[in-house]
Amino acid sequence: FCAGADMNMLQAIQSDGASARAAAGPADFDPQARADFRMQNSWFPAVPKPIIGAINGACAGLGMVYALYTDIRFASDAAVFTTAFAKRGLIAEHGISWLLPRLIGFAAAADLLFSSRKVDAAEALTLGLVTRVFPTAEFEAGVMAYAKMLANDVxxxxxxxxxxxxxxxxxxxxxxxxxxxxxxxxxxxxxxxxxxxxxxxxxxxxxxxxxx
Structure with a gap:
């Protein structure tokens, strides 16, 4: 899915003081969207269509932030989740401190952020990080069937x-x-x-x- 930020970029920030300032996000999709949904990485809620996170493999750091901004998340049984930030000496980036407790509760969010431990697909389903887990061989077909249902039936x-x-x-x-x-x-x-x-x-x- 997304293994997070490029480690060479993080090393460059450390070694030469390169700025980690984020570039501006894309133009608004919904002109009536809240200002909160016009910032870098927080623009997913302003897209006026459902966004399905199809998570098959590593979902770490910034990649996990992206996944949490989607409206619905499905995982294959090969997916692995980690916030990763604490193991890199970083903080809870890009609003994940707001998103994660709303999905899984304060204490569970604190656990995942503080420990940066890896969470498999089964635990992710139990926690509420994802809505459904598919066997890897059925993953793409299952996700696409749901997307087609939304496109055709409602x-x-x-x-x-x-x-x-x-x-x-x-x-x-x-x-x-x-x-x-x-x-x-x-x-x-x-x-x-x-x-x-x-x-x-x-x-x-x-x-x-x-x-x-």
Missing amino acids: SPRSLREMKRELWNAQFESLGEAIAAADADMAGSFASEDFKEGVAHFLEKRPARFTGR
Whole structure:
């Protein structure tokens, strides 16, 4: 998947004082995205489509940060996870101190960050780092089947709006999340995908969603 930062780059920072300052992230995909989602490596939530992390092999350091910013994570039984930072004399980089406790709880996050120990796919599933584990031989087919299901069977508009709501809710109280959802509901009722969602169910046929 991603074994983390290039060790030659880290050595260069150590030996000649090269700056580790991050370059600016990409242009916003969602112009309404929070400022939090416009920083380097935190832009995944601003992409208005689900991002599936397909983790098959090493997932370490910065690679683990990337994985955690995805919306859903699937692993093969060959995947291995480690935060790695403590063993390099580094800190909890790029917002992982915010992400990891939200996924697996404070104490478990502290364990993985402090120890930098390796976690196999089975433990990752138990902890909640990943949603599903596939045998390596079935991994690609399993992940692609899920992705195709999202592409073919559900409303693109619903996916877009739900993703935005899920990530924004991490900064909201329950009341604020309810109010935001209530405000979004009128747009859903007026959408073409809502009409199609009712029609294909009543007509007992495959959906033909347009994302509008």
